[in-house]
Amino acid sequence: MTRLDTLLAGLARERSTGALRVGRSGTIFLSDGRVTYMECAQVPSLERLLTARGRMTEAALRAVQAEGGCARLLQEGSLTQGELQYAVLGAVLDAAFFLLPMNGTRPKFRPGEEHWLGGQWFFDVAGLVRECARRRAQLATVWPAADVDVSPVRPVAALPGHGVTLDRVQWEVLVRADHKATPLELAKQVGRSGYSVLLAVRRLAAAGLLAAPDPQPAEDEARLPKRARGELPRPPHHPEAPRLPAGPPITGDPTDIALLLRLKKALEELS
Numbered sequence: 001m002t003r004l005d006t007l008l009a010g011l012a013r014e015r016s017t018g019a020l021r022v023g024r025s026g027t028i029f030l031s032d033g034r035v036t037y038m039e040c041a042q043v044p045s046l047e048r049l050l051t052a053r054g055r056m057t058e059a060a061l062r063a064v065q066a067e068g069g070c071a072r073l074l075q076e077g078s079l080t081q082g083e084l085q086y087a088v089l090g091a092v093l094d095a096a097f098f099l100l101p102m103n104g105t106r107p108k109f110r111p112g113e114e115h116w117l118g119g120q121w122f123f124d125v126a127g128l129v130r131e132c133a134r135r136r137a138q139l140a141t142v143w144p145a146a147d148v149d150v151s152p153v154r155p156v157a158a159l160p161g162h163g164v165t166l167d168r169v170q171w172e173v174l175v176r177a178d179h180k181a182t183p184l185e186l187a188k189q190v191g192r193s194g195y196s197v198l199l200a201v202r203r204l205a206a207a208g209l210l211a212a213p214d215p216q217p218a219e220d221e222a223r224l225p226k227r228a229r230g231e232l233p234r235p236p237h238h239p240e241a242p243r244l245p246a247g248p249p250i251t252g253d254p255t256d257i258a259l260l261l262r263l264k265k266a267l268e269e270l271s
Contacts, residue, residue: 004100007107008035008125019113023105026095031119035128037088038095039115042184043194046091046117052191055079070117088121094193096128097135135195143202151213153177153186153201160208169200174209 008028011020015033022028026040039045050056056064056078064073074081139146155174166174172190173183181189187197204210 004102004105004107005125005129011109012125016109016111017114018109018111019115020107020109022099022102022107025102025105026099028099029113029115031114031122034119034122035092035125036119036122037115037117038092038099038123040095040099042098043094044091044188044191046087048188049087049091049191049193050079052188065116070120073117085121088117090193092123093128093131093135094195096123097132097195100129100132139198139202142199143206145205147213148183148201148205148210149198150182152180152182153204154179154211154213155204156209156211164207164209167200169196170204173197173200173204 004022008020008030011030012033017031017033018029020028020030024041026038026042028035029037037046044052047061051058051061056076060076060078064076068075070084073079074084079087139149153173155177169192172192173186176186176189183197183201184194187194190197201210
């Protein structure tokens with residue numbers, strides 16, 4: 001089956017305009033062969049990010065979508081041009097991280113279909129793939145075990161030391177953690193990107209602040225008793241992952257969006 005990034009590269013060469021629907025997993029919108037927006041069912045959409053963070057009510061957002069899209073959204077005054085650019089950038093990179101690696105689906109291209117935002121900002125397919133690789137490398141550097149990405153977030157009952165320093169996303173994750181919700185479920189609750197919550201969870205795991213996920217037994221071990229739950233072990237030392245390009249070349253006011261992309265990467269590395 002053709003890889004999704006390969007299929008997108010073909011649509012880019014053909015300068016296609018429309019929507020590539022990846023089953024129920026998500027949709028990729030293109031204009032003249034360039035990606036304008038991506039959405040993935042696993043992570044919060046731009047709409048969810050705006051409403052969950054209190055930037056707009058759902059009723060106001062529906063009115064904007066029905067009566068002018070992006071231009072109407074900026075006229076409403078709820079967001080500045082820069083804030084909207086940053087929000088779209090985050091939503092597209094988040095969706096790409098989870099959507100591009102998917103296999104086993106049969107994408108369908110619908111010519112002419114566009115997102116309600118229209119074609120305001122454009123993303124290079126090869127650059128999106130490179131950014132996804134950089135993010136995977138960053139996650140592995142912070143904490144190498146991916147089981148925390150799909151398991152319920154369960155904070156430990158006591159601190160492993162005398163004190164701890166948390167960033168904003170880590171705090172929101174711990175406050176909302178109910179021992180049932182997975183990181184991506186928490187992301188939708190708090191209105192944060194799925195990747196930022198995964199990164200926060202891995203950092204919490206590396207700090208010894210999360211209980212170990214329940215093991216997933218193999219078929220021949222399914223009848224054996226589960227191991228006792230305990231604190232996560234410290235990750236073994238491993239060499240730093242190779243540095244990859246910072247992200248996708250973007251056109252459509254490229255100076256502003258390229259700057260936002262660099263700031264976003266720097267904030268991720270400093271937090």
